[in-house]
Amino acid sequence: MTDLLTSIQAALGLPHTPIPFTAAGALPSAFSVTDLACASIGAAGQAVGELLNQQTGRLPTLEVDRRLASFWFSSSIRPVGWNVPPLWDPVAGDYAAKDGWIRLHTNAPHHRAAAESVLGACADRAAMASKVAQWAKSDLEQVVVDAGGCAAEMRTWEQWQAHPQGRAVNAEPLIQFGHHGSHNGTLWQGSVAQPLAGIKVLDLTRVLAGPVASRFLAGLGADVLRIDPPTWNEPGVVPEMTLGKRCARLDLHEKTDRALFNSLLKDADIVLHGYRADALERLGYGVTERQKLAPGMIDVCLNAYGWNGPWQNRRGFDSLVQMSSGIADAGMQWKHTDKPTPLPVQALDHATGYLMAASAIKLLTERLSSGQGGSARLSLARTAKLLIEHGRGSEELLRVEDEHDQGMLVEQTPWGPAHRLHVPLRITGTPVQWTLAASELGSHRAQWW
Numbered sequence: 421m422t423d424l425l426t427s428i429q430a431a432l433g434l435p436h437t438p439i440p441f442t443a444a445g446a447l448p449s450a451f452s453v454t455d456l457a458c459a460s461i462g463a464a465g466q467a468v469g470e471l472l473n474q475q476t477g478r479l480p481t482l483e484v485d486r487r488l489a490s491f492w493f494s495s496s497i498r499p500v501g502w503n504v505p506p507l508w509d510p511v512a513g514d515y516a517a518k519d520g521w522i523r524l525h526t527n528a529p530h531h532r533a534a535a536e537s538v539l540g541a542c543a544d545r546a547a548m549a550s551k552v553a554q555w556a557k558s559d560l561e562q563v564v565v566d567a568g569g570c571a572a573e574m575r576t577w578e579q580w581q582a583h584p585q586g587r588a589v590n591a592e593p594l595i596q597f598g599h600h601g602s603h604n605g606t607l608w609q610g611s612v613a614q615p616l617a618g619i620k621v622l623d624l625t626r627v628l629a630g631p632v633a634s635r636f637l638a639g640l641g642a643d644v645l646r647i648d649p650p651t652w653n654e655p656g657v658v659p660e661m662t663l664g665k666r667c668a669r670l671d672l673h674e675k676t677d678r679a680l681f682n683s684l685l686k687d688a689d690i691v692l693h694g695y696r697a698d699a700l701e702r703l704g705y706g707v708t709e710r711q712k713l714a715p716g717m718i719d720v721c722l723n724a725y726g727w728n729g730p731w732q733n734r735r736g737f738d739s740l741v742q743m744s745s746g747i748a749d750a751g752m753q754w755k756h757t758d759k760p761t762p763l764p765v766q767a768l769d770h771a772t773g774y775l776m777a778a779s780a781i782k783l784l785t786e787r788l789s790s791g792q793g794g795s796a797r798l799s800l801a802r803t804a805k806l807l808i809e810h811g812r813g814s815e816e817l818l819r820v821e822d823e824h825d826q827g828m829l830v831e832q833t834p835w836g837p838a839h840r841l842h843v844p845l846r847i848t849g850t851p852v853q854w855t856l857a858a859s860e861l862g863s864h865r866a867q868w869w
Contacts, residue, residue, distance in 0.1 A: 630694040
C-alpha cells in the first residue's frame with residue numbers, strides 16, 4: 421500500500437504524506453486492487469487538500485475507507501425496484517482461438533458490427549465461439565482492429581514487455597504533465613465546503629475512467645457538463661457515472677453544434693477527454709486548436725494504450741488492456757484455472773479516473789498561483805504497469821455481504837429511487853457530495869450554468 425501511494429504521490433508531485441486507510445480486507449485478486457483503489461482515491465483527496473492549503477492556509481486531514489473504496493470501484497448505486505441494464509453486450513467476452521485466448525469488446529453497436537464484419541453475424545456466444553475457434557488469436561486481433569473493432573489477445577506480462585507497444589507505454593511516466601498559455605481569471609471562487617465551486621468542467625469522456633474523474637470533480641462543487649454524440653449510449657453505466665453532472669448532446673460534424681461547442685470550450689476551466697490520440701485532431705480540435713480557443717485551459721486526456729508506440733491510436737477499454745498487459749494471464753495462474761481471469765473490478769478505469777481528477781486539481785492549484793494553463797496525459801496501460809509492479813493482492817479478503825452496514829444515501833433518479841453508498845474519502849470540512857442525481861444522456865441543454 422505504502423509503495424503504491426508513494427508512487428502515485430511522486431507522479432502527481434504531491435508530498436509523501438501518509439494517509440490513513442481504515443477498515444480491513446481486500447478484493448480477491450492476483451493484484452493489490454483494493455490498495456490501488458485506496459491510493460488513487462487518497463491521492464485525489466490529497467490534491468484537494470493541497471488546493472485548500474494554498475487558498476486558506478489550512479491543510480485538512482484525510483481518511484479513506486478500504487471497504488467503501490472497494491465497493492465504489494465496482495458500483496456505488498443500489499436500485500430500489502428497478503435494475504441497471506446489463507453492462508456487457510451478449511457476445512462480448514473471452515473466446516478460445518486456435519492458439520490461445522482473445523477478448524472481443526462489442527458493447528457499442530459499431531464495435532459489434534466491426535467484429536461481425538470479420539466473423540459473420542453471431543446470434544449468441546456459442547455461434548461466436550465456433551467462429552473464433554477457427555482463427556489464430558494474433559491474426560483475429562489485427563483483422564478486427566483493422567475493421568474498426570476492439571479486440572485483444574491474451575499476453576503474458578513478459579510478452580507485453582517485449583511487445584513494441586508494451587515497451588513504449590512502459591517507458592512513459594504515469595502522468596505526463598505540460599504547461600501552456602495563461603488564464604485571466606485566477607481568483608479562487610470556491611470554499612472549504614465546495615473547493616471547486618465556479619469551476620466549469622467540459623466532460624467529453626465515455627464509459628468509466630473519464631466519468632469517474634468528472635464525477636469526483638462534481639462532488640467538490642464543479643459545474644460538470646458532459647457532451648455526447650447524438651446516438652451514443654451506455655445504459656449499463658449511466659446510472660453509476662452521471663451523478664452530479666448535466667448531460668447534453670452535440671454533433672461536432674454539424675456547423676451549428678460546432679459553434680456552440682466552441683463557445684463551451686472557450687469558457688471551460690477543465691476539459692476531460694478520452695478519445696483516441698488522433699480523434700480530436702481529425703475533428704479539428706487538436707492540441708493546437710484547443711489552446712487557441714482556450715489558452716489557459718486545463719486539458720486532461722486519457723487513452724487506452726499510451727501516447728507513443730504503434731498502438732497509440734488504437735481503440736481500447738479496461739478489459740482489453742487487462743488482456744494485453746498480462747493481468748488476465750496472471751489472474752489465470754493465480755486462480756489455477758484454464759481461462760483468462762481479469763481483476764474483480766475494472767480497476768484500471770477507476771484508478772485512472774481518480775488520477776485524472778487529481779491531475780486536474782493539481783493543475784488548477786498551479787493556475788491559481790501562476791495563471792498558467794496546463795495539461796496531463798494518462799493511459800489505462802500505464803496504470804496497469806503501476807498495478808502489476810506493486811505485487812500481489814492481500815490474503816485477508818473483504819466481506820461483501822454486509823455492504824449495507826456502510827450506510828446509504830437515497831437518490832431519486834429518472835429510473836426510480838436508488839441508494840448510493842457513502843463515499844470512501846473523508847476530507848475534514850469538505851464533504852464529497854452531489855446536488856444532482858444521475859440522469860439520462862442528452863437530458864440537458866448544452867450550456868453552462
